[in-house]
Amino acid sequence: xxxxxxxxxxxxxxxxxxxxxxxxxxxxxxxxxxxxxxxxxxxxxxxxxxxxxxxxxxxxxxxxxxxxxxxxxxxxxxxxxxxxxxxxxxxxxxxxxxxxxxxxxxxxxxxxxxxxxxxxxxxxxxxxxxxxxxxxxxxxxxxxxxxxxxxxxxxxxxxxxxxxxxxxxxxxxxxxxxxxxxxxxxxxxxxxxxxxxxxxxxxxxxxxxxxxxxxxxxxxxxxxxxxxxxxxxxxxxxxxxxxxxxxxxxxxxxxxxxxxxxxxxxxxxxxxxxxxxxxxxxxxxxxxxxxxxxxxxxxxxxxxxxxxxxxxxxxxxxxxxxxxxxxxxxx
Amino acid sequence: xxxxxxxxxxxxxxxxxxxxxxxxxxxxxxxxxxxxxxxxxxxxxxxxxxxxxxxxxxxxxxxxxxxxxxxxxxxxxxxxxxxxxxxxxxxxxxxxxxxxxxxxxxxxxxxxxxxxxxxxxxxxxxxxxxxxxxxxxxxxxxxxxxxxxxxxxxxxxxxxxxxxxxxxxxxxxxxxxxxxxxxxxxxxxxxxxxxxxxxxxxxxxxxxxxxxxxxxxxxxxxxxxxxxxxxxxxxxxxxxxxxxxxxxxxxxxxxxxxxxxxxxxxxxxxxxxxxxxxxxxxxxxxxxxxxxxxxxxxxxxxxxxxxxxxxxxxxxxxxxxxxxxxxxxxxxxxxxxxxxxxxxxxxxxxxxxxxxxxxxxxxxxxxxxxxxxxxxxxxxxxxxxxxxxxxxxxxxxxxxxxxx
Numbered sequence: 001x002x003x004x005x006x007x008x009x010x011x012x013x014x015x016x017x018x019x020x021x022x023x024x025x026x027x028x029x030x031x032x033x034x035x036x037x038x039x040x041x042x043x044x045x046x047x048x049x050x051x052x053x054x055x056x057x058x059x060x061x062x063x064x065x066x067x068x069x070x071x072x073x074x075x076x077x078x079x080x081x082x083x084x085x086x087x088x089x090x091x092x093x094x095x096x097x098x099x100x101x102x103x104x105x106x107x108x109x110x111x112x113x114x115x116x117x118x119x120x121x122x123x124x125x126x127x128x129x130x131x132x133x134x135x136x137x138x139x140x141x142x143x144x145x146x147x148x149x150x151x152x153x154x155x156x157x158x159x160x161x162x163x164x165x166x167x168x169x170x171x172x173x174x175x176x177x178x179x180x181x182x183x184x185x186x187x188x189x190x191x192x193x194x195x196x197x198x199x200x201x202x203x204x205x206x207x208x209x210x211x212x213x214x215x216x217x218x219x220x221x222x223x224x225x226x227x228x229x230x231x232x233x234x235x236x237x238x239x240x241x242x243x244x245x246x247x248x249x250x251x252x253x254x255x256x257x258x259x260x261x262x263x264x265x266x267x268x269x270x271x272x273x274x275x276x277x278x279x280x281x282x283x284x285x286x287x288x289x290x291x292x293x294x295x296x297x298x299x300x301x302x303x304x305x306x307x308x309x310x311x312x313x314x315x316x317x318x319x320x321x322x323x324x325x326x327x328x329x330x331x
Numbered sequence: 332x333x334x335x336x337x338x339x340x341x342x343x344x345x346x347x348x349x350x351x352x353x354x355x356x357x358x359x360x361x362x363x364x365x366x367x368x369x370x371x372x373x374x375x376x377x378x379x380x381x382x383x384x385x386x387x388x389x390x391x392x393x394x395x396x397x398x399x400x401x402x403x404x405x406x407x408x409x410x411x412x413x414x415x416x417x418x419x420x421x422x423x424x425x426x427x428x429x430x431x432x433x434x435x436x437x438x439x440x441x442x443x444x445x446x447x448x449x450x451x452x453x454x455x456x457x458x459x460x461x462x463x464x465x466x467x468x469x470x471x472x473x474x475x476x477x478x479x480x481x482x483x484x485x486x487x488x489x490x491x492x493x494x495x496x497x498x499x500x501x502x503x504x505x506x507x508x509x510x511x512x513x514x515x516x517x518x519x520x521x522x523x524x525x526x527x528x529x530x531x532x533x534x535x536x537x538x539x540x541x542x543x544x545x546x547x548x549x550x551x552x553x554x555x556x557x558x559x560x561x562x563x564x565x566x567x568x569x570x571x572x573x574x575x576x577x578x579x580x581x582x583x584x585x586x587x588x589x590x591x592x593x594x595x596x597x598x599x600x601x602x603x604x605x606x607x608x609x610x611x612x613x614x615x616x617x618x619x620x621x622x623x624x625x626x627x628x629x630x631x632x633x634x635x636x637x638x639x640x641x642x643x644x645x646x647x648x649x650x651x652x653x654x655x656x657x658x659x660x661x662x663x664x665x666x667x668x669x670x671x672x673x674x675x676x677x678x679x680x681x682x683x684x685x686x687x688x689x690x691x692x693x694x695x696x697x698x699x700x701x702x703x704x705x706x707x708x709x710x711x712x713x714x715x716x717x718x719x720x721x722x723x724x725x726x727x728x729x730x731x732x733x734x735x
């Protein structure tokens with residue numbers, strides 16, 4: 001089923017016209033066919049990653065990729081690092097905790113420093129919305145957004161779309177419920193953009209204190225009742241609830257959140273019988289999701305999402321460095 | 332220094348009738364004088380507009396080149412830098428611009444602008460303070476605010492306040508709406524302004540003390556002011572051109588030059604502001620001049636400081652209101668000069684015999700383009716960067732002395 005969803009190359013404009021961006025700062029800049037193009041490219045990397053012991057390609061040999069993470073991350077950083085290394089690039093990680101950012105250096109100065117080191121691609125995570133765009137405007141190499149504030153996390157949305165497409169055979173015409181802390185979530189924003197763009201019915205399900213203002217203007221339906229929001233959904237996408245939201249400011253307690261919005265086996269029955277359950281991780285088991293749901297052998301896609309993450313990031317690194325590598329048609 | 336008598340001839344008074352203006356000893360001697368002293372120097376205005384120098388109510392820096400470019404002869408300085416909470420600081424600030432720019436310091440309402448203890452408002456008045464201000468934020472404690480209002484009123488001073496409810500706006504950098512949500516910026520509902528105005532209006536009705544809301548930028552806030560004025564409450568309010576010409580779409584792409592306080596509002600609120608400037612609800616048009624360099628602005632949006640360098644664009648944007656048919660030229664100079672003067676208790680802001688000759692000539696048609704990189708201000712953080720505008724001050728006299 002999976003490989004049949006790959007479109008033939010002739011479906012896309014030739015060369016660089018298939019993906020007309022220097023950077024990947026957000027889903028907001030992409031067209032539906034550009035999203036499909038990345039997903040199709042990622043499928044090939046899925047095959048290679050699964051093929052055997054030798055998961056290596058030398059496409060990006062000699063290129064330097066800097067992962068500049070100004071906010072703590074384990075899995076996204078690891079995923080980008082593995083993606084870069086599997087493509088043969090030299091990957092360097094910069095952690096904010098060890099960097100001069102803590103000594104008062106401005107973000108622009110840090111960006112100029114990275115630029116002067118002649119990186120061939122920079123992957124950035126930052127706690128402030130718009131920080132990645134700010135850096136992208138100042139450096140000469142492609143910049144990939146690995147999450148900026150509450151704004152966007154485009155590779156997460158792409159890997160989620162790929163996971164859905166592989167499980168459902170398509171990623172259009174589906175009913176997808178995004179549940180949890182939508183207000184503070186860049187994962188939610190990027191997924192809303194990508195999934196509505198691809199032609200799905202997207203719902204957001206959250207307590208009223210965690211729904212962003214005017215979110216209906218992003219073409220989603222809003223539910224504050226979890227059971228209603230899950231009705232007949234094809235995909236249930238859970239969001240992580242940050243611990244600091246549970247202290248009374250936004251929610252009374254973790255216990256109450258679980259009672260009203262936790263994904264239990266019983267609640268999941270409201271969705272379609274073959275509905276899949278997604279989570280970007282790391283999970284708060286027993287808060288937003290029950291272990292029996294998270295570990296469900298057929299419905300949970302949580303580990304598959306991690307696998308798709310590596311493939312999607314390989315595809316993005318490959319595509320965005322093609323100009324630099326002089327790939328014919330990309331200039 | 333002896334000043335030569337000056338005749339500004341062939342000028343159109345506020346864009347209307349052609350007049351000659353005689354200035355003797357730094358004061359306006361006569362409009363259309365029958366005769367002039369023998370030594371009079373004549374300046375031919377060649378049909379340009381003659382207007383009073385702008386009195387900019389509520390600036391955050393004494394930025395002379397920008398003020399002179401913008402036709403501003405007097406500026407009321409907000410107390411935030413310092414803060415201006417003592418007589419010595421006020422006295423020094425008042426001398427800061429003389430002779431070519433007069434700075435009228437606004438006294439901090441509370442010590443350190445902390446919103447808790449009354450500052451020495453009386454001593455600051457003696458040192459030259461012309462009004463009292465709460466600074467960039469309001470006074471959160473209603474009890475303190477009530478005491479500030481009645482105390483300042485007993486000294487004949489108006490209290491100039493910022494109107495945003497701090498509970499709703501804490502940690503936010505934008506107004507609730509599609510733009511803030513798409514950009515992932517923490518936002519507050521526009522009603523945060525009306526809530527602050529409502530509280531203060533109740534206190535004003537209670538104490539009878541005059542108040543001026545430095546910026547009212549929402550439909551509901553303006554409705555409250557309009558209704559209070561109709562009841563005879565001693566309230567006035569102001570605005571800057573940013574909220575008249577820009578809505579929150581201007582923060583797209585995380586443009587930190589459009590990060591303002593209060594934040595830019597919805598398009599509906601912007602239209603309400605235009606209606607309020609046309610119907611007389613708004614009394615003052617000011618620049619909110621707050622030049623900020625890259626260390627404050629070349630940052631991620633939420634980490635950047637709010638504020639705009641507005642002095643150079645104030646007049647051009649005001650003339651745009653005239654061209655767009657919202658207001659007449661005479662009303663524009665009430666907003667820019669006469670009303671701010673009255674609020675500060677200054678005998679200025681009008682073209683009238685006996686007053687200081689603070690006057691400007693305006694070429695109201697000259698097109699130019701706002702360019703953040705070529706501003707006279709010491710920083711170019713203008714949300715109007717790149718915008719084509721029309722009209723600028725071509726000459727400026729302060730107390731009869733030609734500055735430009």
